[in-house]
Amino acid sequence: MRTMAIVRRVFKQMLRDKRTLALMFLAPLLIMTLMYFLFQNNTTQVASLGVHHVDQSVVNVIDTKNVTIHHYDSSQARKMIKQHDLDGYLTQKNGQLMITYSNSNPTNTSLIKASLQSGLVKLKMKTLVTVTKKQRAALESQQAALKKLTAAQTQATVTKLKTAIAQAQARGDQATAEKLQKQLKQATATTSSSTQSAKATSYTTKSHYIYGSSDSTFFESFLPAFLGFFVFFFVFLISGVSLLNERTTGTLSRLLATPIRRSEIIMGYLIGYGGFAIIQTVLTVVFTITVFKIHLVGSIWLVFLTNLLLALVALTLGIFISTFANSEFQMIQFIPLIVVPQIFFAGLVPVDGMASWLQAIAHIMPLYYGANAMTAVVTKGAGLGDIGVNLLILVGFMVVLTMLNIVGMKRYRKV
Amino acid sequence: MATDYVIAKQVSKHFGHQQVLNQIDLTLPAGMIYGLIGPSGAGKTTLIKSILGMEAVDSGTVKVMDTVMPNRAVMAQVGYMAQSDALYETLTARENLTLFGQLMSVPKIKLAQMIDYAAGLVDLTSQLDKRVSGYSGGMKRRLSLAIALIQDPQLLILDEPTVGIDPELRQQIWTELNKLKDTGKSMLVTTHVMDEAERCDYLMLIRHGIALAEGTPAALKQQYAVDTIEQVFLKAGRMQDANDGNR
Numbered sequence: 001m002r003t004m005a006i007v008r009r010v011f012k013q014m015l016r017d018k019r020t021l022a023l024m025f026l027a028p029l030l031i032m033t034l035m036y037f038l039f040q041n042n043t044t045q046v047a048s049l050g051v052h053h054v055d056q057s058v059v060n061v062i063d064t065k066n067v068t069i070h071h072y073d074s075s076q077a078r079k080m081i082k083q084h085d086l087d088g089y090l091t092q093k094n095g096q097l098m099i100t101y102s103n104s105n106p107t108n109t110s111l112i113k114a115s116l117q118s119g120l121v122k123l124k125m126k127t128l129v130t131v132t133k134k135q136r137a138a139l140e141s142q143q144a145a146l147k148k149l150t151a152a153q154t155q156a157t158v159t160k161l162k163t164a165i166a167q168a169q170a171r172g173d174q175a176t177a178e179k180l181q182k183q184l185k186q187a188t189a190t191t192s193s194s195t196q197s198a199k200a201t202s203y204t205t206k207s208h209y210i211y212g213s214s215d216s217t218f219f220e221s222f223l224p225a226f227l228g229f230f231v232f233f234f235v236f237l238i239s240g241v242s243l244l245n246e247r248t249t250g251t252l253s254r255l256l257a258t259p260i261r262r263s264e265i266i267m268g269y270l271i272g273y274g275g276f277a278i279i280q281t282v283l284t285v286v287f288t289i290t291v292f293k294i295h296l297v298g299s300i301w302l303v304f305l306t307n308l309l310l311a312l313v314a315l316t317l318g319i320f321i322s323t324f325a326n327s328e329f330q331m332i333q334f335i336p337l338i339v340v341p342q343i344f345f346a347g348l349v350p351v352d353g354m355a356s357w358l359q360a361i362a363h364i365m366p367l368y369y370g371a372n373a374m375t376a377v378v379t380k381g382a383g384l385g386d387i388g389v390n391l392l393i394l395v396g397f398m399v400v401l402t403m404l405n406i407v408g409m410k411r412y413r414k415v
Numbered sequence: 416m417a418t419d420y421v422i423a424k425q426v427s428k429h430f431g432h433q434q435v436l437n438q439i440d441l442t443l444p445a446g447m448i449y450g451l452i453g454p455s456g457a458g459k460t461t462l463i464k465s466i467l468g469m470e471a472v473d474s475g476t477v478k479v480m481d482t483v484m485p486n487r488a489v490m491a492q493v494g495y496m497a498q499s500d501a502l503y504e505t506l507t508a509r510e511n512l513t514l515f516g517q518l519m520s521v522p523k524i525k526l527a528q529m530i531d532y533a534a535g536l537v538d539l540t541s542q543l544d545k546r547v548s549g550y551s552g553g554m555k556r557r558l559s560l561a562i563a564l565i566q567d568p569q570l571l572i573l574d575e576p577t578v579g580i581d582p583e584l585r586q587q588i589w590t591e592l593n594k595l596k597d598t599g600k601s602m603l604v605t606t607h608v609m610d611e612a613e614r615c616d617y618l619m620l621i622r623h624g625i626a627l628a629e630g631t632p633a634a635l636k637q638q639y640a641v642d643t644i645e646q647v648f649l650k651a652g653r654m655q656d657a658n659d660g661n662r
Contacts, residue, residue: 012505251503257469
């Protein structure tokens with residue numbers, strides 16, 4: 001079978017090209033590892049804040065975990081920030097706090113902003129607490145006086161009632177005695193209830209997570225999208241460049257001087273490079289799950305299936321795009337045009353929040369469907385029924401591109 | 416007639432404004448070495464690709480083995496050697512031969528035997544398991560020729576087959592081509608080496624897409640009253656330029 005002859009050739013060529021093999025199989029692991037460590041350590045960011053003549057009480061409440069405070073003897077914020085490479089400078093004039101941000105790093109600006117704000121809120125709370133404490137003391141003394149008064153009163157009523165009961169019992173009037181006994185009970189009850197002080201309710205939060213856990217990081221939420229992206233990127237590049245090589249070295253034209261069908265060549269490519277894409281997917285997925293202990297909610301087979309479809313789309317797209325390139329360099333030029341934009345629509349930025357024309361663009365990007373399906377499977381445990389539409393669209397991309405490729409080869413042979 | 420392997424009639428072709436082939440007639444019977452000579456850019460390769468059905472013609476018809484081209488199935492009966500060595504450099508010569516043998520539908524049991532035969536013909540038997548990337552230009556050319564012979568075709572179309580091959584081996588190859596011819600095979604060969612042209616049974620001179628002259632080498636020399644094919648070519652060329660000037 002001619003297709004298998006092409007497949008065998010693709011395998012042999014790939015296996016002999018050790019550099020390309022390493023790129024395809026090891027580069028994703030390397031980048032994943034890098035990303036894992038990068039996104040794990042993003043909480044230790046520290047901003048530096050210069051302070052001049054600010055009330056000690058304010059300085060004390062600024063969170064020092066994310067902001068380091070330096071005291072300076074100048075009110076010239078601009079100069080001090082430049083001189084000491086600070087992220088912000090805080091000064092005070094009468095009751096007014098003035099903060100100047102360097103803003104060369106927006107993350108640090110927001111760090112200072114946040115800790116200053118929470119500090120000031122804390123400060124306000126403190127003064128509020130002292131005020132209420134005073135009020136409470138006053139209230140309590142009043143209450144004590146009141147209690148004494150009511151206690152004396154009840155005591156009087158109780159003795160009065162008791163003597164009345166004794167009198168009634170002496171008279172043998174049982175009915176009145178019982179009535180009075182009831183009144184007595186009521187009177188003593190009111191005293192005991194008034195001693196019960198109101199207990200303040202304090203709220204505590206206990207968190208539950210539907211997907212993932214409290215340890216979930218940035219890395220975990222984007223991992224599925226990146227898995228899809230790597231497969232897409234490498235398969236696109238390798239298949240595109242290898243078909244381009246066939247074109248420029250004349251072997252494609254030579255192949256077409258044999259009775260091979262154009263579709264047999266394309267199928268040979270799909271099977272041959274698809275095989276390597278499967279190996280790459282399995283390697284990357286197994287690596288991330290076992291080494292980084294990523295929690296995979298859905299089925300691993302669905303992850304493989306989605307990735308395989310994505311790889312086949314990348315394969316056909318690479319072959320298709322390579323017809324518009326005349327050299328490897330020109331092929332590389334298509335990466336920022338065709339591949340890189342796809343990552344923006346892979347879920348890094350929520351597509352629902354995009355402008356409507358951007359959403360329209362998202363819907364022509366294969367990676368949008370692939371990454372969405374991957375994320376759904378990995379983080380939410382979506383089943384085949386949930387991602388079926390996405391997978392069908394990927395199949396659609398593949399079929400259309402394959403057709404275009406087969407027709408496109410008519411350039412080299414008319415039948 | 417069944418004995419004519421190639422019949423091209425009134426073949427014309429242009430790329431953009433440039434007329435590459437202008438009403439070319441060509442008939443290649445069985446058992447003949449047919450030479451196409453002409454300067455580069457004359458249209459030799461385009462004519463060959465039109466005959467193979469890889470290039471669509473604007474007008475005219477091409478029949479190979481009594482089948483109107485383009486036709487995919489007929490390609491199995493044609494051995495083709497391209498002008499540039501289209502070889503898979505990371506594979507060995509044997510792997511290249513195996514691949515094309517499979518594509519040409521050579522039966523599995525016959526394949527090893529055919530590889531030995533084709534490699535022996537171009538003197539590459541000892542180098543078969545070396546990767547093509549380590550081959551010299553001449554070796555690559557010989558491997559290309561071996562690939563054209565892999566399915567033992569009746570018709571061979573060879574585009575500049577002896578470029579970069581040393582004289583001794585060229586001699587050898589021509590001896591082989593003549594042997595193949597004696598078994599009833601036909602060859603369509605392009606060349607611009609004039610002493611090779613003398614070895615052909617029949618010649619066509621192409622210049623600017625026009626068939627200037629054709630005939631056996633002897634007849635051509637007689638017609639133009641010169642001693643060598645080279646002189647025939649130069650004379651025919653000058654006459655063509657003069658005619659163009661008169662227009």
